[in-house]
Amino acid sequence: MTEAATAPHDHGPVQARPTAVAVRGVSKTFGNGASAVTALDDVSFDVPQGSFLSVLGPSGCGKSTLMRLVAGLQPASTGTIEVAGGTPDEMRRAREFGIVFQQPVLFDWRTVEQNVGLPLQIMGRPKGEARERVEHMLELVGLSDFRKHRPWQLSGGMQQRVSIARALTFAPPFLLMDEPFGALDMMTRERMQTELLSIWASNPGTTVIFITHSISEAVLLSDRIVVMSARPGRVLKVIDVDLPRPRTDETRDSKEFVDVEAEIRQLIFSQEGR
Amino acid sequence: MSLAPGTKGRERLITAAVVVGVLALWYVAALLVQSGDDPLAASKLPYPHGVIEQIVDNRSVLAEAGWTTLKQALIGFAVGAVVGIFSSVVMAQAAWLEAGVIPFILAAQMIPMIALVPIAQNIFKNDDVTRIFIAAFITFFSVSIAVLRGLKSAPPPAYELMSSYNAGRAKTLRYLRLPAAVPMMFTGLRIAAPLSLVGSVLVDLSGAQSGLGYLMLAAITFGSEGAAVLWGAMIVLLALGFLMTQAVVLVERIVAPWQPDLRHGKA
Ligand SMILES: Nc1ncnc2c1ncn2[C@@H]1O[C@H](COP(=O)(O)OP(=O)(O)OP(=O)(O)O)[C@@H](O)[C@H]1O
Ligand SMILES: [Mg+2]
Numbered sequence: 001m002t003e004a005a006t007a008p009h010d011h012g013p014v015q016a017r018p019t020a021v022a023v024r025g026v027s028k029t030f031g032n033g034a035s036a037v038t039a040l041d042d043v044s045f046d047v048p049q050g051s052f053l054s055v056l057g058p059s060g061c062g063k064s065t066l067m068r069l070v071a072g073l074q075p076a077s078t079g080t081i082e083v084a085g086g087t088p089d090e091m092r093r094a095r096e097f098g099i100v101f102q103q104p105v106l107f108d109w110r111t112v113e114q115n116v117g118l119p120l121q122i123m124g125r126p127k128g129e130a131r132e133r134v135e136h137m138l139e140l141v142g143l144s145d146f147r148k149h150r151p152w153q154l155s156g157g158m159q160q161r162v163s164i165a166r167a168l169t170f171a172p173p174f175l176l177m178d179e180p181f182g183a184l185d186m187m188t189r190e191r192m193q194t195e196l197l198s199i200w201a202s203n204p205g206t207t208v209i210f211i212t213h214s215i216s217e218a219v220l221l222s223d224r225i226v227v228m229s230a231r232p233g234r235v236l237k238v239i240d241v242d243l244p245r246p247r248t249d250e251t252r253d254s255k256e257f258v259d260v261e262a263e264i265r266q267l268i269f270s271q272e273g274r
Numbered sequence: 275m276s277l278a279p280g281t282k283g284r285e286r287l288i289t290a291a292v293v294v295g296v297l298a299l300w301y302v303a304a305l306l307v308q309s310g311d312d313p314l315a316a317s318k319l320p321y322p323h324g325v326i327e328q329i330v331d332n333r334s335v336l337a338e339a340g341w342t343t344l345k346q347a348l349i350g351f352a353v354g355a356v357v358g359i360f361s362s363v364v365m366a367q368a369a370w371l372e373a374g375v376i377p378f379i380l381a382a383q384m385i386p387m388i389a390l391v392p393i394a395q396n397i398f399k400n401d402d403v404t405r406i407f408i409a410a411f412i413t414f415f416s417v418s419i420a421v422l423r424g425l426k427s428a429p430p431p432a433y434e435l436m437s438s439y440n441a442g443r444a445k446t447l448r449y450l451r452l453p454a455a456v457p458m459m460f461t462g463l464r465i466a467a468p469l470s471l472v473g474s475v476l477v478d479l480s481g482a483q484s485g486l487g488y489l490m491l492a493a494i495t496f497g498s499e500g501a502a503v504l505w506g507a508m509i510v511l512l513a514l515g516f517l518m519t520q521a522v523v524l525v526e527r528i529v530a531p532w533q534p535d536l537r538h539g540k541a
Contacts, residue, residue, distance in 0.1 A: 073434050092438060099438045105431045108532045109453045122439045122449060150532055 020174070020207045021047035021070060026079035028065050038232040039065040042079070045226045045238050052200065052208045054218035056264070057228030063211045064102060066233070067178050070209060071097045084173070091174070095123065098167035100177040104159040106151035106166075113138065113147040116165045123170060130169075137165040140199055157181075157188045164196070168203065175200075175208045181217070190249065193220055197247060215268075219260045220247055227264060229271055236271055239264065297322055320502045325509065328502035335489065339478075340510045343485040346402055347474035347518075350409025354470065355463060357410065358417030365418075366425040366451065367443070383415050387473065391480045401482040408477055409470035416466040417459065424458025425451045457533050460526040467522050468515035475511060486511050 028040040039062035047053045055063050068074045070081055072088030083091040091097065098119075106115050113134050120130040138144045141161040151159055160180050167175060180196075181189045197220075200208060212218050218225045219241055227236040243256055251257050300322050307319045320328075329336060365372045387408065394404045428450050436446045478487025486507050493503035527536055 068434070071434075071438060073437055093440045095438075095440050097438050099435065101431050101435070103431060105429075105435050107432075107450070107453065109456070109530065118449065119439050122436075122441045122445050152532075152534075152537065 017048035017050060019046045020049040020051075020084055021209070022080075022082040023047075023066075023070070024080045024082075026066075026069060026076045026081060028062065028069060028074075029077045040069075040076075041232040041234050043228075043233065043235050044079075045224075045235060047207060047209060048223070050205050050207055051223040052210065052221055053224045053226065054210045054212055054222040055226045055228060056212055056215065056218045057233060058213060058230045060231050061228045062231065062233030063213075063228065064178050067099075067176050067209065067211055071099055071176055095119075095170065096172055097174045097176055098170065098172035100160070100163050100167045100175070100180045102178040102180075102182065104151070104156075104163040106159055106162055108151055110151075111147065112143060112149050112151070112154070112162055115151065115162055116169055118166060119170045125170075133169050134165075137169050140168070140202070141165045141195070157184050157192065160184070161192070164199075168199065171203065171206075173205065173207060175206055177208065178211045179213065180210075182213075189217070190252075193217060194247075194249060197221065197245075201246065215261055215264050216252065216257075219243075219257060219264070220251060225264065227267060237267055318501065320505060324502050325505040329506040329509065332503060332506065336486075336506060336510050339484065339486045339489045339507070340514060343405070343471065343474045343478060343487065343511075344514050344518075346405030346477075346485075347409045347471045350406040350411075350474065351413050351466060351470040351518075353406065354410035354413025354466065355417050358414040358462070359421050359459065361414075362418045362421040362425060362455075363447070363452075365422055372422070379415065379418065382411075387412075387476055388480075391476055395477070395480065401477060401484065405474045405477045405482070405485070408473040412469045412473045413463075413466040416469065417462040420458045420462025420465075421455050424455030427458065428454040456530045460522065460530065463522045464519055464526075467518040471511065471515050471518060 023043055023045050026040055026043045027038065030037045030039060043062075043066065045053075055066060057063050065074070069076050070083065070088055072083075072090075072092030075089075081088050084096065086094075107118070110118065116137055117130050117134045120133060125133075134147075135144070138147055141164055143158060143161055143165065146154060146158065151162065154162065160183070164177075164180060167177075181192050184192065200206060210218075210221060222241050225239045225241060227239060228234065229236050239260070241260055243251060243254070243260070300319075304319045304321045308321075312318075361375070365375050390411070391404065391408060394407050395401075398404050398407065432450055432454075433446070436450050441449065475485065475487040475490075478485030478489075479491060480487075482488055490504050490507045493500035493507065496503070530536070
């Protein structure tokens with residue numbers, strides 16, 4: 001749409017970059033016999049290195065399941081997933097994934113800073129280095145003043161920010177986020193989206209897979225959007241979003257933004273009609 | 275949920291009211307019992323002030339007996355807790371281990387204490403060791419079953435989180451399962467604390483030559499004086515059980531203040 005190379009945070013056209021995650025004909029069925037549920041059906045897409053990809057789909061279409069498969073937390077029923085040239089399980093063992101789950105999953109017995117430092121502690125990083133790193137992450141998500149607080153003393157949005165900071169502390173090459181802003185009000189949500197973009201920009205090379213059921217969220221954040229149908233989850237279309245970066249609050253009002261949003265909405269509605 | 279913060283004072287007031295109420299009831303009951311023409315009435319239900327007098331008069335005897343019973347109960351409580359925690363950690367490592375061991379634990383728990391005490395006495399031939407054994411036996415069940423449950427209380431996403439860090443069995447235990455089990459562990463300890471004391475007294479009552487239970491038995495064979503001693507010993511037992519439970523609660527507040535029902539205000 002616009003000259004790609006001018007924006008400081010632009011990583012170049014998304015199509016030109018090497019593939020970091022390749023999902024090929026992946027299906028996932030839970031249970032067997034009469035009670036079997038097909039969560040994903042023949043899903044394929046590519047995630048370019050260092051790009052921001054969103055998976056967009058209605059509730060129950062298998063988005064969380066897809067994230068678990070990519071992260072090597074569950075095996076696919078059929079099909080293959082390749083991550084950085086290996087299997088998801090190999091990459092999980094190599095600690096390549098920082099995951100933000102649909103719920104914050106914070107430990108009540110740890111303070112905010114201890115929660116953020118958890119992965120570093122498990123990975124046995126030196127204490128001093130870990131402390132610096134945690135400090136930096138808390139600054140990034142704007143929670144420095146709350147480092148000694150406990151998770152339950154924070155609002156839902158703050159908890160999710162702790163969870164994001166924790167996923168980022170060990171600078172994983174892949175960031176997987178499952179509807180991290182799902183529980184937030186519209187205003188907080190939009191602020192967090194812009195925050196996320198700037199955090200991502202300050203960690204160049206990080207490949208993000210972001211799960212959402214909000215069309216505008218997907219359009220604002222992504223280089224590429226995988227649009228999924230309702231259960232069983234199939235890929236309706238893979239759409240590249242060429243809006244210039246950095247994207248800001250003004251981007252939301254631009255004509256290009258509204259056009260892409262409308263295109264996706266029509267795609268989803270036309271599918272529902274069939 | 276317990277009462278909201280700020281109602282601590284009211285809680286205390288309610289406790290005080292209950293104590294006063296019980297004492298009043300006791301006076302009324304003792305009055306009714308002793309107003310009949312039964313000459314032995316006073317030996318059945320003495321007045322509270324009579325009991326307190328006896329406690330003060332016999333304080334050294336009561337203190338010695340109480341300490342004997344309490345000391346072995348405490349040792350047994352500690353042993354039972356450690357063994358209980360350790361075995362539940364072992365059981366939590368594999369479903370087949372748990373499935374294999376739990377039936378034995380449940381079966382052992384069905385053994386009536388009245389039957390177990392003489393067996394233990396015959397084996398150990400020592401009152402102190404028997405008291406410790408019985409207290410430990412009772413503590414073991416409450417603690418192991420509670421901790422086992424606690425070790426499995428973390429939600430599935432928490433395991434996925436650990437898995438995404440490639441945390442192995444040991445690290446998942448250390449950073450997730452054990453801390454998650456702490457609240458249940460304290461629940462088990464709180465249940466076990468007074469029970470371990472009761473176990474210790476049971477040994478006193480079963481032919482031991484010392485302890486609060488022994489004092490109770492001895493008091494029964496006396497006249498109306500003895501009844502007050504019996505009641506005095508029971509009140510000492512009650513107080514010790516209360517103190518032990520409160521000690522567990524206090525430690526829990528210090529060790530795991532992050533639990534929902536212990537939170538108040540900011541950290
Ligand atoms: N462990 C499981 N066992 C059985 N069925 C499952 C399991 N996990 C997911 N499913 C099923 O797979 C389907 C997709 O679930 P999933 O959680 O991936 O959806 P989702 O797109 O993330 O939904 P939402 O937007 O509401 O989070 C659902 O029908 C669900 O019932
Ligand atoms: Mg989901």
